[in-house]
Amino acid sequence: MWHKKLFAPLALPIHLFAGAILLGAGLLCQPVSCAATPVSFLDALFTATSAACVTGLAVVDTGATFSRFGQIVILALIQLGGLGIMTVSTLIFYLWRRRVSLADHIAVGQSLLHDASFHLGRFLVRMVVVTAFIEAVGALALCLLDPVGFGPFSAVFHSVSAFCNAGFGLLPDNLMGYVGNPGVNLVVMWLIVSGGLGFGVLIEGYRAARSRLRRLAQPDARLFRLSWHARTVVTVSISLILAGAVMIFFGEFLGGRYPDLDASDRVLAVLFQSVTCRTAGFNTLNIGRMADASLVIMILLMFIGGSPGSCAGGIKTTTFRVLAAFGKSRMFGRRQAVIGRFAVDEDSIDRSVTLTVFAAGLVLASVLVLCFTEGAVAPHVEAGGRFLEIVFEAVSAFGTVGLSTGITPQLSPAGKLVITLLMFVGRLGPILFLSVLHGFQEPLRYRWPEQGMMIG
Template structure:
């Protein structure tokens, strides 16, 4: 039992839980919000949202918390962005101590899903690159608007953007800058880089360095790896398709409300941010149901494996899309890009989708009970899509809300906290950790076909 409890698959779970509890205890201190009451549940909710880089908030971060409280949240965001085990292993490595096999597996699975890499060199490179990107983003934000993004605010928002956290020091998020192309594109760049995955970023950086140094590489059929190609291609498609869909959906409202401003920049920003970042330049609560449905779809897909983003991941989306397409065409192989997927990859993608469906379905039912289960349908119209939106936002660690987060009951907050935690770890990781406690039966039962469809 002890060996199972210390399995490397449980290490990140313990690390995240410990950090959330410690963060909640710190945020509960009066110095983080002088003279303003904050319940322990709300403190844990905020800490979970920060560590799980979600961005859902029961109180306004900028006005409720002091600079000390905001710094605690910023620290939790940074720790949660790369994963607690990353920093723990970095400290151990820099101190010259041997990194355990458990830490090696945990970090490699979290970052690049490859346990055979040089953990010390890789982690130092990743942390250095991340801090450099966040610093550059902060400098650009400060240069473009020194008043709106003073040094501290610029750093806070740059870290929050790259880590795909969505926490903002302004009550209306980034609505003030919805027409500022420069600031919009800085946030878009930070969010996209944070959501591509460290494996992809590392490969692209290496390619760029080789190009600058004019270093010759072995001639290959493709300039980048298959996974990087799939991630970039799918990310680009989702950004453009999402922007077009949102622009068309909001144009319905623009025809009905002449003074309503909907433009390509706002649609592009929302397409990027709703795939796990959580910032907004438009009022989410006033968007059309069609827009919310498109956003739910984008939130559910999320970012890419080994990134700061949540969701089912872009590669899972491509695998599922390829699976459906192959079945429609009557083909035995599921082809995605240059290669066909293995049966294990297909089974894993189907498992992820099934688990997500069960988790989200259960959460929606529970929230429907806790957040107005006694209200007749005639009085609760529109409430279901708000609950569904909130549920997907929490599970995919996005942080966008139609405005019901501060109004949640205590039971509702516990449900959202659980969703954020499971969503950050990933349903498959949690299932693997649970399965690690189980033993494979030493017998098999007879097999038979079941009529389906």
């Protein structure tokens, strides 16, 4: 009976992701994948996990260490991880006109929309078409903006990496050389935001835009309006981007730093960093030299992450919005948590609280382990900012962001394994693992006596 629960529909993405990561690691540690000296299996496993989980943390320089074949393997893992390996495998069966099982339907539905009742085939085809279109436009734009820095392969690699919110790059300084280039910044930000909104929201946006274009030709045509979920996702995403940019601006530029950047470049830099620190791992500012206040703000944004059904990790924007509505309702003595025109149901509130508590506990436990493995047990005056660097690294891994203050290549073998586990759990989502664990539990047929507890 236990093996049936182990291979239940909700557990299939875990097995497929793990299988793809092991296959990718096996390919990346081969001599054909490396430009010079082959990497160790542990480094290959770390890189494959980071790519499949669309994180972007790297223990080696991707552009210098791996050959073109190795970079293609990483690119394939990024694309598979961004779309979802369960989604890709189900799409193949659908296009081959093979029968798609109910288990696949449920697993893909819950991983993309948390709704098992949608039309699977139509949604998958639309998702792939929209993804291919956005990535192609992004690659073409990058190639036209800088044909030298972004050759054809490099442009495709960075476009796919940005849309899938992976943050892998082939340039040695990430995108710091483009800090004052508005074209490259805007294209990469558009790709990151598109990938972080969620495929369901993207398709709704496409349908809304198409209906408005049709309205121009046919004034009596019916307009398609965004759903409550889509409007919430877009509103929260824009609010977090703007609020994050303002706070990072105060943290970085009030002290007279970066004298070589003019006012417009500073605004562009903080806007880019606010966009990328919630979902992707690109940076135009040196993360290791940013102020502590900016790093704390970025940690909060990374922990929130992107939106459900997207390429991003974190607890998700909708979870953050539900918790904010729940806190506001309790603060004013109201029973319902209201967002827009609707109140959030109790099950969604319970899931949001459970997810946040589990995620915070996982990150804190990982930070504690990393403090032991990465030398943060020294006296505070000697360790300096090591603790903040470790917290930043752990949250970046859990949120599948990929930003780092520079300690990733210096991680011990145990530290690499901890970060690998965080990336894996962060990409698939704590809720998925909790649901699988709940499947092994037998329902209790009794209730404990209840009693009040003094709180506060």
